[in-house]
Amino acid sequence: MDHAIYTAMGAASQTLNQQAVTASNLANASTPGFRAQLNALRAVPVEGLSLPTRTLVAASTPGADMTPGQMDYTSRPLDVALQQDGWLVVQTADGNEGYTRNGSIQVDPTGQLTIQGIRLSVKPGRLPFLKVQKSLSRQTGLSLRLTLAIRPIPSHR
Incomplete structure (x- = not known):
């Protein structure tokens, strides 16, 4: 019974984290130059002799969405817009x-x-x-x- 509670708790915790990432991405959607954070969940097997069928949920951040956004003219002479993989x-x-x-x-x-x-x-x-x-x-x-x-x-x- 205990493993079912931990599995549910882990999934709920990671889902809450994913919601926080989504909220941040939405809140910054109109920020010039903002890159949305990508989030992924994956199952991780628990190691041990008596635990062959147990898995935990783990979150990972594979990176940011580097899709080019809209370029707006700012009229400031030194403003630059970076394309592709420029930093x-x-x-x-x-x-x-x-x-x-x-x-x-x-x-x-x-x-x-x-x-x-x-x-x-x-x-x-x-x-x-x-x-x-x-x-x-x-x-x-x-x-x-x-x-x-x-x-x-x-x-x-």
């Missing part, structure tokens, strides 16, 4: 690398590129540069495509 590298408060898809880039008073006050990270020996592609259309007018890329600093030998 921006930032320097976290403890000095480590962090990754973000938030493209709201700003220039701080010292001239550093930042995202929400966190510095964009550029590895030593590398320079950021912008590549601009212009196109003109009768329907949409002038369109600019800016590409922020990192290139090695040329060595002067």
Whole structure:
């Protein structure tokens, strides 16, 4: 009898967790750049001689939904939209690398590129540069495509 209670309790607990993930995904659906968390439940066999038929429910987070969302024009000149698997590298408060898809880039008073006050990270020996592609259309007018890329600093030998 005890194993039936634990199985039901485990399933209820994991279902509650899955509902929390779904609620978070719905609450952030209109947040620019938000990626929905994926959630999966799986059966895990219990190991032991007297427990050959018992299983527990375990949750796993296989990742995030990286499907590209809608791109909106913001009129802010440094805003970027990352396509496919692109990530921006930032320097976290403890000095480590962090990754973000938030493209709201700003220039701080010292001239550093930042995202929400966190510095964009550029590895030593590398320079950021912008590549601009212009196109003109009768329907949409002038369109600019800016590409922020990192290139090695040329060595002067």
